Amino acid sequence: MKKFYVTTSIPYVNAPPHIGFALELVQADVLARYHRSLKEDVFFLTGTDEHGAKIVKAAKDSGKSLDGFINETSDRFRFLTRALNISNNDFIRTTDTIRHWPAVKKIWLELKGKGDIYKKKYQGLYCIGCEAFYLEKDLISGKCPVHNTKLDVIDEENYFFKLSKYSRKIRKMIERNKIRIIPESRKNEVINFIDEGIEDISFSRSKERYWGFEVPDDKTQTMYVWVDALPNYISAIGFRENYKKFKKLWPADVHLIGKDIWKFHALIWPGILLSLGLDLPKTIFVHGFITVGGQKMSKSLGNVIDPFVLIEKYGADPLRYYLLREVPPTEDGDFTYEKFNERYNSDLAKGLGNLVSRIRAMADDIGFKKTKDKILESKIKEVKKNYKKALNDFKFNEALRLIWELISLSDKYIEEEKPWNRKDNSVLVLGSLLSVLDNIAELIAPFLPKTSEMILKEIERDKNSFKNKRGKALFPRI
RNA sequence: GCCGGGGUAGUUCAGCGGCAGAACGUCGCACUCAUAAGGCGAAAGUCGUGGGUUCAACUCCCACCUCCGGCACCA
Numbered sequence: 001m002k003k004f005y006v007t008t009s010i011p012y013v014n015a016p017p018h019i020g021f022a023l024e025l026v027q028a029d030v031l032a033r034y035h036r037s038l039k040e041d042v043f044f045l046t047g048t049d050e051h052g053a054k055i056v057k058a059a060k061d062s063g064k065s066l067d068g069f070i071n072e073t074s075d076r077f078r079f080l081t082r083a084l085n086i087s088n089n090d091f092i093r094t095t096d097t098i099r100h101w102p103a104v105k106k107i108w109l110e111l112k113g114k115g116d117i118y119k120k121k122y123q124g125l126y127c128i129g130c131e132a133f134y135l136e137k138d139l140i141s142g143k144c145p146v147h148n149t150k151l152d153v154i155d156e157e158n159y160f161f162k163l164s165k166y167s168r169k170i171r172k173m174i175e176r177n178k179i180r181i182i183p184e185s186r187k188n189e190v191i192n193f194i195d196e197g198i199e200d201i202s203f204s205r206s207k208e209r210y211w212g213f214e215v216p217d218d219k220t221q222t223m224y225v226w227v228d229a230l231p232n233y234i235s236a237i238g239f240r241e242n243y244k245k246f247k248k249l250w251p252a253d254v255h256l257i258g259k260d261i262w263k264f265h266a267l268i269w270p271g272i273l274l275s276l277g278l279d280l281p282k283t284i285f286v287h288g289f290i291t292v293g294g295q296k297m298s299k300s301l302g303n304v305i306d307p308f309v310l311i312e313k314y315g316a317d318p319l320r321y322y323l324l325r326e327v328p329p330t331e332d333g334d335f336t337y338e339k340f341n342e343r344y345n346s347d348l349a350k351g352l353g354n355l356v357s358r359i360r361a362m363a364d365d366i367g368f369k370k371t372k373d374k375i376l377e378s379k380i381k382e383v384k385k386n387y388k389k390a391l392n393d394f395k396f397n398e399a400l401r402l403i404w405e406l407i408s409l410s411d412k413y414i415e416e417e418k419p420w421n422r423k424d425n426s427v428l429v430l431g432s433l434l435s436v437l438d439n440i441a442e443l444i445a446p447f448l449p450k451t452s453e454m455i456l457k458e459i460e461r462d463k464n465s466f467k468n469k470r471g472k473a474l475f476p477r478i
Numbered sequence: 479g480c481c482g483g484g485g486u487a488g489u490u491c492a493g494c495g496g497c498a499g500a501a502c503g504u505c506g507c508a509c510u511c512a513u514a515a516g517g518c519g520a521a522a523g524u525c526g527u528g529g530g531u532u533c534a535a536c537u538c539c540c541a542c543c544u545c546c547g548g549c550a551c552c553a
Contacts, residue, residue: 012553014552132551133552189547189548192481192548193481196549199551202551258553261553264551268550268551326490328491332546332547339489339490342502342503346503347502349513351516354512354513354515354516355515356512357512358512358516359512366511411515412516414512414516415516415518416517418509420510420511421511472513473513474513477513
């Protein structure tokens with residue numbers, strides 16, 4: 001049985017989830033559900049990233065205990081997967097000392113054993129307010145861009161990972177599509193980046209300044225985010241722990257990732273894997289951000305879109321539909337309530353919802369005879385072929401567009417055949433239409449799982465009559 | 479500054495040598511099974527600007543204008 005291992009990034013729990021992460025979850029979910037429908041053995045992982053100075057600060061600001069804060073925020077992400085009807089098989093947390101920590105520790109020791117981790121003096125400009133290091137070029141007239149204060153020059157010894165040792169090999173793998181990068185345009189970006197010179201990367205911080213796992217055999221240092229967070233993709237599937245599971249699932253088929261941190265996934269992560277002697281992920285899919293009315297979402301602008309509010313009001317499927325149809329898969333996409341309402345009304349209420357409703361009502365009144373219409377069936381075949389191609393290329397919006405062509409054709413067919421005239425062929429026309437609905441339900445299942453089920457239930461039939469009472473509208477007009 | 483991607487209908491975008499396309503929105507017509515939904519039709523574009531190549535350019539080449547992204551240790 002073919003396996004399919006798909007992951008999302010693990011969002012940082014310094015703030016509750018916003019609609020941007022909902023996008024990533026939903027995209028990953030379509031892939032997972034689609035590959036399950038192909039009878040592949042799918043494993044879909046998501047989780048949360050919970051270490052770091054910013055988390056400690058966010059917890060302090062919230063007045064909660066650190067544990068309370070991270071548990072609560074991580075739970076919000078877990079709830080989001082439920083609310084969005086995400087079919088993930090697992091949820092990993094980087095503070096998990098049973099599943100995650102042993103793997104990270106082993107990774108550290110193996111990397112060190114390979115001679116790829118070494119100590120080096122590091123000098124940096126540190127802002128106490130931000131609890132972060134700054135580069136000279138990011139300063140505003142020599143001061144912290146956030147606090148406008150002088151920075152401390154800090155000398156410390158950290159552990160570094162020999163990323164430079166692997167950069168040529170990584171470049172080659174990316175260039176030859178051994179790691180396939182979607183969209184293709186990003187490929188140049190990382191190759192360029194590598195060509196500008198790759199330095200070794202710091203894998204630890206001093207304990208006072210960074211909250212995380214302690215470096216083995218060094219009580220003064222904690223592990224820095226890269227060596228802690230990136231390995232979630234293997235710690236969750238039993239790296240050096242559950243040999244059978246790991247062997248089956250690794251390498252990942254797709255890592256979904258936002259455009260802000262994708263480069264680390266294409267660079268540091270392969271570096272770690274090469275050092276460990278493991279295969280590299282097959283595909284890195286990079287999505288864009290959600291803007292709101294063309295503006296970046298931010299707390300200070302007060303325009304952050306809370307996915308829970310939309311789900312509460314309209315349900316998961318309308319939000320899933322919007323994210324998958326309106327947002328270009330690998331570009332930034334815009335969210336406004338106007339656009340959301342427009343999509344909802346024109347595509348879901350007046351399109352799919354109305355089609356189901358009119359077919360069901362007529363079939364109920366007039367009757368139907370199970371059959372297939374040649375023209376409709378050939379369109380279904382064509383749509384299925386292109387749909388498959390679209391999904392292989394991660395073109396979620398295109399796949400949906402194709403399904404909606406089928407919906408539109410069905411409406412035309414009804415108009416031409418006018419089954420409400422109760423002609424001799426009306427029962428055949430309605431039978432054909434019910435067959436189309438079966439297919440539509442199947443095709444939308446990865447995108448709108450709940451709606452798919454509802455359609456199937458709505459048209460569930462037994463020879464000449466329906467089993468169920470006519471339901472209410474799938475998508476009431478807004 | 480260097481590298482890369484865009485600028486096509488009111489809007490979002492597709493097309494990338496051979497009569498400018500789709501969807502949504504707008505307007506009109508006819509219908510009534512359906513969620514006042516669906517169908518048919520129309521209006522709507524100097525394809526960023528200027529030059530060049532070609533029988534033919536939105537498409538190829540050059541220059542320019544303009545918007546956006548990347549140029550690592552916040553994640």
